[in-house]
Amino acid sequence: MYYRIDMDFLAFFQVTSNGILTGMIYGQMALALSVIYGVTRIINFAHGDMIVGAMLFLCVVSNTYISNLYLNFALMLMISIIAFFGLQKIVFNHLRLKTDGVQFITMAAVSIIVLNLLLLIFGTDTLTLSTPITLKSVNIFSIPLNYGKLIGAATALITTMSLFIFFKKTYIGKAIKSVSINPKGAFLIGLNQQKIFLITS
Numbered sequence: 001m002y003y004r005i006d007m008d009f010l011a012f013f014q015v016t017s018n019g020i021l022t023g024m025i026y027g028q029m030a031l032a033l034s035v036i037y038g039v040t041r042i043i044n045f046a047h048g049d050m051i052v053g054a055m056l057f058l059c060v061v062s063n064t065y066i067s068n069l070y071l072n073f074a075l076m077l078m079i080s081i082i083a084f085f086g087l088q089k090i091v092f093n094h095l096r097l098k099t100d101g102v103q104f105i106t107m108a109a110v111s112i113i114v115l116n117l118l119l120l121i122f123g124t125d126t127l128t129l130s131t132p133i134t135l136k137s138v139n140i141f142s143i144p145l146n147y148g149k150l151i152g153a154a155t156a157l158i159t160t161m162s163l164f165i166f167f168k169k170t171y172i173g174k175a176i177k178s179v180s181i182n183p184k185g186a187f188l189i190g191l192n193q194q195k196i197f198l199i200t201s
Helices: 002-040 047-064 067-095 100-122 147-169 169-181 183-188 193-200
Strands: 139-142 143-145
Touching: 002 047, 002 143, 002 147, 002 169, 002 193, 047 067, 067 100, 100 147, 139 147, 143 147, 147 169, 147 183, 169 183, 169 193, 183 193
Parallel strands: none
Antiparallel strands: 139 143
């Protein structure tokens, strides 16, 4: 009886811990989306689709071609930056002065296009990242936690803290906040809003 109760509590804490770790990763994604909207005033519906595409690329390359996960992550990061810069140039720059309805429909269309491209390239099968890091688990207070999720959550926490420090202490961070809070005032004091949009997106 006591053993069963202990096992129930262990399972509860394991599920709760995994949920918290996963939530921290999703929170980081939401924070990025919030920063983009705060500056550009455009809801990037394709934000999640592009993250999914980056993860699918990472899975395929790591499982098939290059076994070094860190090298693959750096490669994926560079490609993602190029893709977001391309989206900024092709879509965001033309939408900034459009009405909310036009922005909404255009970004929804971009999301649908990106999603269908991912289905065309990667198919509908589930892909998992099969590397030693993602397959390992760590016991913390007798609770087994996925090592990959721990790294992801720690990275999200460090990135979030660094982002807050960046906004509070650096000139570029303060400029981004200025454009977000008062675009007209930022223009009047000479801030280059185009560069701020490019950096944020």
